[in-house]
Amino acid sequence: MDTGSNEPKRRYRQYLEVVTGPLEDKKRWRQYKARVKQLPENYRTAVEALERYLMHFGPGDGADAASMFEDLADLFEQSAADGTPIREIFGEDPVEFVEAFVQNYAVGRYIRRERERFTSAIDRAAGEDTRKEDRSV
Known part of the structure; x- marks a missing residue:
């Protein structure tokens, strides 16, 4: 039996991934x-x-999200195994917890940088530039 080239299969997968995203990320999500x-x-x-x-x-x-969600599963699997109460995981402010959690990933650093840039721009627009050094020099 002639198996032929795998080129059509590879090409189909490339087209599919353009539309749906990387198949490996979808596999990680299902896991x-x-x-x-x-x-x-x-x-x-x-x-x-x-x-x-x-x-x-x-x-x-996809890759950042997959890593973050896998780490989230690790955290909660370990917490469940240890019997750690939910409130002890999240603390009193769940939003503060999630913001700190996200900071460990590339998007979290990006969001923090953009928040700082936004706040700085508003401060400058309001005439309240509080930067310690003048970057325009």
């Missing part, structure tokens, strides 16, 4: 979702709430 499904109900509920938040304010890049 993450399977891990979350295995968590005890209260941990799963917390992860799903955090996941919804991150879908709006987290990374848009």
Whole structure:
């Protein structure tokens, strides 16, 4: 049997990934979702709430998102195994927790830098430039 060239298969996969994104990222996402499904109900509920938040304010890049969600699954699997209470994981302010969590990833650094740039621009526009050094020199 002549197997022929794999070129049509590779080309099809390239076109498919242009439309849907990298297939490896989708595989990682499905694995993450399977891990979350295995968590005890209260941990799963917390992860799903955090996941919804991150879908709006987290990374848009597939590879960064996959890494972040895998780390999230690691955190909650370990917390469930140790019996760590949900409130102890998140602290009193869940938004503060998620903002600190996101800062560990490229998008978090980007968001922080853009927030600082935005705040600085508004300060300058209001005549309240508080920078320690003059960068225009």
